[in-house]
Amino acid sequence: MSRSRSAVTSILLATTVMAAPIAAQGAPTVGATDDPFLWLEEVEGPRALEWVTQRNAATLAELGNDPLFGTLEREVLAILNSRERIVYPTVRGEFAYNYWTDAEHPRGYYRRSPLSAYLVGAPVWETVLDIDALAREEGVPWAFGGLSCLAPEERRCLAGLSRGGSDAREVREFDLVTKRFVDGGFLLPEAKSSSAWVDENTVLVSTDWGPGSLTGSGYPRIVKLWKRGTPLASATPVFEADTSHMGAWAGSYETASGIQAYVSHRPRFFEGTVHLWRSGRLVPVEVPLDADPEFFQDQLVVYVRDPWTVGGRTYPTGSVIAMGLEPFLAGRRDFTAVVTPGPTMTVQGISVTKGSLLVSVLENVQGQLWKFRHVGRRWVRGEVEAPRQGTVGLADVSPTSDRFFFTYSSFLQPTTLYVHEANGRIREVQRLPAQFDARGLTIEQLHARSADGTQVPYFVVHRTGLARDGQAPTLLYGYGGFEVNLTSAYSATVGKAWLERGGVYVVANIRGGGEFGPAWHRSAQKANRQRAYDDFAAVAQDLVARGITSAPRLGINGGSNGGLLMGVAMTQHPELYGAVVIDVPLLDMLRYHRLLAGASWMAEYGNPDIPEERAWIERYSPYQNVRAGQRYPRPLFTTTTRDDRVHPGHARKMAARMLAQGYPVLYYENVEGGHGAGVTPEQRAKMIAVRFTYLWTQLARGTPTP
Numbered sequence: 001m002s003r004s005r006s007a008v009t010s011i012l013l014a015t016t017v018m019a020a021p022i023a024a025q026g027a028p029t030v031g032a033t034d035d036p037f038l039w040l041e042e043v044e045g046p047r048a049l050e051w052v053t054q055r056n057a058a059t060l061a062e063l064g065n066d067p068l069f070g071t072l073e074r075e076v077l078a079i080l081n082s083r084e085r086i087v088y089p090t091v092r093g094e095f096a097y098n099y100w101t102d103a104e105h106p107r108g109y110y111r112r113s114p115l116s117a118y119l120v121g122a123p124v125w126e127t128v129l130d131i132d133a134l135a136r137e138e139g140v141p142w143a144f145g146g147l148s149c150l151a152p153e154e155r156r157c158l159a160g161l162s163r164g165g166s167d168a169r170e171v172r173e174f175d176l177v178t179k180r181f182v183d184g185g186f187l188l189p190e191a192k193s194s195s196a197w198v199d200e201n202t203v204l205v206s207t208d209w210g211p212g213s214l215t216g217s218g219y220p221r222i223v224k225l226w227k228r229g230t231p232l233a234s235a236t237p238v239f240e241a242d243t244s245h246m247g248a249w250a251g252s253y254e255t256a257s258g259i260q261a262y263v264s265h266r267p268r269f270f271e272g273t274v275h276l277w278r279s280g281r282l283v284p285v286e287v288p289l290d291a292d293p294e295f296f297q298d299q300l301v302v303y304v305r306d307p308w309t310v311g312g313r314t315y316p317t318g319s320v321i322a323m324g325l326e327p328f329l330a331g332r333r334d335f336t337a338v339v340t341p342g343p344t345m346t347v348q349g350i351s352v353t354k355g356s357l358l359v360s361v362l363e364n365v366q367g368q369l370w371k372f373r374h375v376g377r378r379w380v381r382g383e384v385e386a387p388r389q390g391t392v393g394l395a396d397v398s399p400t401s402d403r404f405f406f407t408y409s410s411f412l413q414p415t416t417l418y419v420h421e422a423n424g425r426i427r428e429v430q431r432l433p434a435q436f437d438a439r440g441l442t443i444e445q446l447h448a449r450s451a452d453g454t455q456v457p458y459f460v461v462h463r464t465g466l467a468r469d470g471q472a473p474t475l476l477y478g479y480g481g482f483e484v485n486l487t488s489a490y491s492a493t494v495g496k497a498w499l500e501r502g503g504v505y506v507v508a509n510i511r512g513g514g515e516f517g518p519a520w521h522r523s524a525q526k527a528n529r530q531r532a533y534d535d536f537a538a539v540a541q542d543l544v545a546r547g548i549t550s551a552p553r554l555g556i557n558g559g560s561n562g563g564l565l566m567g568v569a570m571t572q573h574p575e576l577y578g579a580v581v582i583d584v585p586l587l588d589m590l591r592y593h594r595l596l597a598g599a600s601w602m603a604e605y606g607n608p609d610i611p612e613e614r615a616w617i618e619r620y621s622p623y624q625n626v627r628a629g630q631r632y633p634r635p636l637f638t639t640t641t642r643d644d645r646v647h648p649g650h651a652r653k654m655a656a657r658m659l660a661q662g663y664p665v666l667y668y669e670n671v672e673g674g675h676g677a678g679v680t681p682e683q684r685a686k687m688i689a690v691r692f693t694y695l696w697t698q699l700a701r702g703t704p705t706p
Contacts, residue, residue, distance in 0.1 A: 037656045041595065041649035043641065048652065052641070055655065055667040059636075062666070063693045072497050073689035079492045080681035084433045086417050087123065088395050089405060091115060092154040092176070096123065099144055106680035107131040108144050112176075119419065119429070128179050129159070145169040149176065150197040151254040152400065158186065158195050158203070164642040164671070168192050186228065193220065196252035198261045198277060201228040204250035205235060206263075212243075217600035219247025223263050238282060239263045239275065246600050253295060254399050256354065260295070269603035270305075283329060296352040296399075299374060300325040301338065303347060305518045311335055318346055318517040320359060322379070338372060338379045346517035348485065351397045353404050358384075360392060365445070365457055365487060365515050367392035369406060385426055386418070389443070391487040405429065409490040411461045411505070412438045436495030440464050443488065448542035451534040454511070458539045459488055460548065461505040468547030473699040474504040474554050476540060480512035480532040481561035482604060483521035497692040503699075504548060510535035512561075526606045527616050533568045540569075540576045552578040555695045559583030560646055561604075567622030567654065570632055579698035580635040581691055587650040589621035590614065595647035623654050628661040636666040636694045638687060666694060 042048045063069050081103040089096035096118035101108040109130040113123035135142045145160025155176050160169040171193060173185030186203055188195060193207030206220040207213075215221045221243060224235035241248040246266040252259050261277040271289035275282035285293050285300065292303040304319040311333040315321050318341035323334055339347060339359055348360040348367075357372040357379070369384040369392045386392045390410030395417060397404045402422035409415040414432035421427075444460045466472060475498055479486055486507050499505055509515040512524035512532035524532040540556070543549050554577050558566045563585020570580045590608045592598040606613035618624055626632075635658070639651040648669060655667045668690050670683055 035591075035653070036660075037653040040652035040656055041647065043648060049641075051656070052652070052667075052669045056669060059666045059668045059690065063690055063697070066693050066697065068696055069689050069693040072692050073685050075496050076493050076688045077681055077685035079435055079496060080685055082435075084435075086407070086415050086430055086432050087118075088417070089115075089118060090396055091398060091401070091403075092149060097128070098125075101681060103681070105130070105132050106682060107135055107142065110144065110147070121430070128176065129174065131161075134161075145171075147174065148195070148197065148252070150200060151259045152257070156182070156185075156197075156200065158197070163190065165640070166642040171195055184229070186226070188232070191220075192218075194249040194251065196250040196261045197259050198225070198252075199259075202226070204238070204252075204261050204263065204277065205232070206248055206250045215241065215243050215245055215247050215599075217246050218597050219249075219266075219600060221245065221248050223248050223250050238277075239265065241265055241267075255295070256297070256400055269600055271603075285329075292350075294350045294352070295325065296322070296357045297374065298324055298326065299357075300328045301350060301357065302335070303350060316340065317519055320347055320350065322357075322374075336377055336379065339370075341517060344516060346485075346514060346520075348514075349394070351394055351404075352399045353397055354400055354402045356402065358394065358397065358404070360394065362485060362487065362515060365459075365485070365509055366390070367408075367487060369394075384420060387413070389488065391489045410488045411443050411459065411490065412441055413490060414492075415490050432490070432492075435492035436500045438495065438499070441499060446542070446546075448535075448538040450511075450531070450538040452531065454531075454535070456508065456510055456535045456538055457515070458506055458508045458542075460543075461499060462548070463502070463504075466504070466548065470544065470547050470550035470553065472504045472549050472553060473502070473696070474506060474543060474549035475695060476506040476508060476536075476543065476554060476556045477562075478508040478510055478536050478539075478556070478558050478565050479560075479562040480508075480510040480524065480536065480565055481521075482512075483514035483518065484561075485509070485514040487515075493688050497688060498695070501696070503695075506539070506543065508536055508539040510539070525604060526613070529605065529616070530620060533565065533572060533620060536565060536569055537573050537576060540573070544576075551576050553699050555579035555581065555699050557581040557583070557691070557695075559585070561586065563587070563646075563651075564589070564622070566635075568620050570635060571622050571625045572620070574630055574632045577633045579695055580633050581638070581695065582635055582651065582654075583638045583691075584640065584646050584648075585637070585650050585654075586646055587621075587654040588623035589617050590624060592650070595649060598647070623650070623657065626654065626658055626661070632658075632663060634664050634666065634698065636668070636691065638668050638670075638691065640670045642671070 040048050087098050094115050095112040096115045097112045099108055099110050110128045111125045112128055113125050117124050131142055131144050141164045143162040143165040145162045147157040147159050149157040157174045158171050159174040160171055162169045168190050170190045171188035173182040175182050191208045196204045203226050204223055205226050206223045209222055213222050221241040222237055223239040224237050226235035239248055246268055248265045251264050252261045263275045266272040274285045274293050287293055287302050288308055290305040294301040299322045301322045304315045307317055308315050320339035321335040322338050344364045346362050348362055351358045359370045361368050366389055371382045371384055372379045386408050390408055393407045395405035395407050404420050407415050407417050414434055416431045417429045418426055419429050440463050442464045447455045447457050450456050510532050511520055514521055556566055556569055556577055563582045566580050566582040567585055567587045586592050593602055606617055608614045608617050637651040637655045639648040655665050658665045670687055
C-alpha cells in the first residue's frame with residue numbers, strides 16, 4: 001500500500017502513546033497547583049466520573065426531552081446503519097476486502113468478496129473477522145484497528161484491536177486464509193506501538209519497552225527488530241531517538257516485488273527522517289527534514305515544503321521532484337520537477353500504481369487528480385476525469401496494479417466510487433443514494449477580509465433565493481491547523497440534521513490549514529496563531545455583513561484543534577455567536593504539553609515553559625481567558641472518556657470553570673470512541689442528536705420549530 005505525502009503527519013495526528021495507564025494521566029505538576037479543577041484530569045477517577053455522570057444526565061434530561069432529539073437520533077441512526085453506503089474496497093489478490101458495520105454488527109466485521117463479483121456490483125461476502133463476536137467472547141469492548149498485510153501474498157497480517165476505540169492498540173498476527181489469529185504468532189500488548197513487516201518471520205516494532213523508552217511527548221523512541229518465535233523482550237534495537245525528540249516509528253510500503261520496511265523518526269512534529277531497512281541495516285534517505293519522500297518504481301519522489309536548492313537548481317515550496325533512488329543513495333542529486341505549484345494550488349497527496357504516479361491537488365480548494373508516467377527523464381501528465389467543484393479522493397491504490405479506485409463528492413452530491421482500469425477506462429462502481437433532500441440547495445464560495453487584509457475563502461451551502469435578512473440559522477465549521485484542509489464533501493448527517501431542516505452550513509478555509517499549501521499553514525503557526533482566529537472571526541463577520549445570518553442565529557462547531565478554535569472564538573468574540581459546539585478540544589493551552597501527547601504539538605503552538613512563547617499562548621488560551629461577568633453564548637462541550645489523544649480533561653475543566661463562574665453549560669462525554677464521537681452507530685447517533693438538538697434550540701428561538 002502506497003503512502004500519501006501526508007501519511008506520516010496523519011499517523012502523528014492519529015496516534016499518541018500513553019506514558020502511564022490512562023487512569024493516571026494528568027497528575028498535577030509543579031506550577032499547576034492554583035488550578036482548582038485538576039482532579040478532572042483523573043480520567044477514570046471516581047470523583048471525575050461522578051461529575052461526568054451528573055453532567056451527562058443533566059444534558060440528556062434537557063435535550064433528550066425535546067421532541068427533535070428523538071427524531072434526529074432515529075434519522076441519524078438509520079443513516080449510520082443503512083446498507084446503502086459506499087462499500088470501499090481494499091484489493092488483496094483476487095478478493096475485495098471491506099470493513100462494515102450495521103445494526104446487527106455495531107462494532108463491525110471485516111469481510112471479503114471475490115473481486116470479480118465486487119466489480120460487477122454483485123459481491124458475495126464472507127466474514128473474515130467479526131469484532132462483535134470477539135468482543136463478546138473476550139469481554140472487551142474491542143474496536144477494529146485495521147490490518148497491515150505482508151506483500152506480495154498478503155496472507156499474514158498484523159491486526160490492530162483498540163479497546164473502546166482508543167488510539168492504543170493490541171496487535172495480533174492474523175491469517176486471511178484460515179481467518180484466525182495465528183497461534184504463537186506475533187503479539188504486541190496494548191500500547192501505541194507501530195509495527196511493520198520485514199519478511200514472513202521478522203517485523204520492526206516501536207512501542208513502550210519500559211522505563212526510559214518513551215520521549216517527553218510520550219511516544220516510543222526505540223525501534224527494534226523482532227524475530228518470530230523469540231520473546232518480544234529479546235528484540236534487537238536498530239534505531240534510537242533522543243528523549244527530547246518526538247519519537248520513532250516502524251513502517252513499510254509495498255513495492256512491485258514485495259515489502260520495504262523503514263523507520264520514521266521525528267525530531268519535531270513537522271520534521272522527520274526516513275531510514276530504509278536494507279540488507280540488515282538502516283539506510284538514510286537524506287532529504288530536508290520537512291520534506292516528504294515517496295517511492296515509485298525505481299524513483300525517489302520528494303514533496304518540498306521549504307525551497308530546496310539541490311543539484312544546481314532551487315525547487316520552490318510545494319514542488320514535487322523526482323530522481324532515481326539508487327543514484328540518489330549513491331550521492332547524485334539530479335532531480336527533475338514533476339509538479340510546480342501555482343499561487344492557488346497545493347498538492348494534497350501522492351500515491352503510486354504499477355505504472356503511474358498519482359498526485360491529488362487542490363486548485364482554489366477544488367479537487368483534481370493528476371496521473372504521471374515516467375518516460376525517460378520526462379514526466380508526462382494526464383488528468384483523471386472527475387467532476388469539478390468538489391473533492392476527489394483515492395480509495396484503493398496498489399503499486400502492483402494499474403487498477404485503482406477513487407471517489408468524488410461535494411456538499412450536495414453523494415459520494416460516488418469509481419474504478420480506473422489498467423486500460424484507462426473509468427466507470428462508476430457505486431453511487432451513494434441521496435441521504436437528505438438537497439433540492440433547492442446551492443453552494444457558494446465567498447471570501448472574507450481578515451484583520452491583516454488577507455482574503456479568506458469559505459463555502460456556504462444554502463437555499464436558492466435565501467432571504468438576506470439575517471434570520472437564517474447558520475452553522476459555521478472550522479479547523480485551521482496542522483496543514484489540514486477542509487473541502488466540499490458530502491455529509492449525510494449534516495444534511496439530514498441541518499440542511500434539510502432549513503439551516504445554512506458554512507466551512508471556513510482559514511490559515512493554519514493546508515488549502516493553499518505549506519505557506520498557508522505556516523502563516524498561522526506559533527507566534528502567529530492569532531491569524532487563524534482572526535480569519536475565523538472575519539468569516540463570521542462577513543456572514544453577518546452579507547445578511548446571510550446574524551449573531552443570535554450563528555452557531556459554530558469544531559473538534560480537536562478545531563475545538564481550540566471554538567474556545568478562542570467564544571472567549572474573544574462572544575458577541576458574534578449564538579451557539580458554540582466544542583468537540584474533543586484542547587483548551588488549557590498552558591498545560592496541553594503535559595497531557596498525553598500534547599508535547600508533540602509544540603511545533604504547532606509553542607512551548608508554554610518558555611516565557612516568550614507562554615506570553616503569546618496565554619493571550620488566547622481559552623481556559624485562562626474565560627471570565628465571569630461576560631455575555632458568552634451557552635456552549636456545548638463534548639468529549640470521550642477513552643480519548644487518549646486529546647485529554648478529556650480539557651473539556652471537563654473548561655465546563656467546570658464556566659459552571660463555577662455561573663454560566664449555563666451543556667456537557668456530554670461518551671464512555672467510548674477515542675478521539676471521536678463513539679464506537680457503535682448508537683453511540684455516534686446519540687452524540688450527533690445532542691449536537692444538533694442543541695444547535696436548533698439555541699439558534700431557532702423565535703422561528704418555527706424545524
